[in-house]
Amino acid sequence: MSAAPTPTESGVLRPSSGKALLIDGKRGSEEVLTEIAEKVRGLAGQGLKPGLAVILVGADPASQVYVGAKGKAAKAVGFHSVQHDLPATASEAEIIALIRQLNADPAIHGILLQLPLPGGADATRIIESIAPEKDVDGLHPINSGLLAIGNLSRALVPCTPAGSMILLEKAAAALGVKLEGAEAVVVGRSNLVGKPIAQLLLGRNATVTIAHSRTRDLPAVVGRADVLIAAVGRPEMIRGDWIKPGAIVIDVGINRISVPSHDPAAPAKTRLVGDVAFAECLDRAAAITPVPGGVGPMTIAMLMSNTLKAAIQIAGLKAAH
């Protein structure tokens, strides 16, 4: 029987022997949130209370959970927090009208439209209607542009990529490896994760490849990666024998799959898995994020971080973020 992993100072769990370090996103998120709460207490003295508005269109159960978690975290760190629930039938014009009100509201510093929209509707024009300085999801073209030119002090960076980078830096520090010059492979090219994380890795001087559904011989491309970011949205698609021995694996996928039951009368059970076949990777990777408990919690923490940054920038305060 293997011994339980031992926690290290950095929130990376060191297993007993021969297994990948587990990068603890829950602990990482708690650290970020504790720091934010402290800064919010400091800002109160300067008359500033960061405000976050989250818009949920429709009633997708997973989105309801995520939006609830965002509101809870916002209140816990001391933000003003509001949630706007719109029916699935809300038109683009109605959503944009609400965003215009929030753009003009001085108590609101961050606006987030929960994705996906019902029926997979295109969110492009809606996102573009968010004032860039309040775009705490980092999806407005102004923020994408600031990220692309490497202006990280001004850019609001998408939350999942920002949180993934914190976990990656922790793993690299725990292993004593450098990101500079490392071969980084990002599987997935979404605006929400793949493209921004590739920019962040470039900013750390990694050599970055973005792979996607049309990539030829994906296992061979993945096999080059010192750093693998899996953001493809397909349960356990990346197999253990694709992984380069010693790689750092950041699994961004959060996929709910059904668990077969031997009892036909029992209610159907589900569990969460990542885009990487976790158990198969444990003996090959040097470090890996689990699902759940990896990148997911960091997404919420980085939304709070972006809202604090937006509030400070909008108020024109010098306070270092």
Ligand SMILES: Nc1nc2c(c(=O)[nH]1)N[C@@H](CN(C=O)c1ccc(C(=O)N[C@@H](CCC(=O)O)C(=O)O)cc1)CN2
């Ligand atoms: N506008 C946005 N929409 C969506 C984003 C986003 O960043 N902006 N990301 C995802 C969903 N998401 C936040 O919105 C999110 C997903 C998962 C988690 C999380 O903490 N997951 C837990 C498991 C939770 C569970 O039991 O279901 C974990 O991984 O440990 C947080 C946020 C899509 N939409």
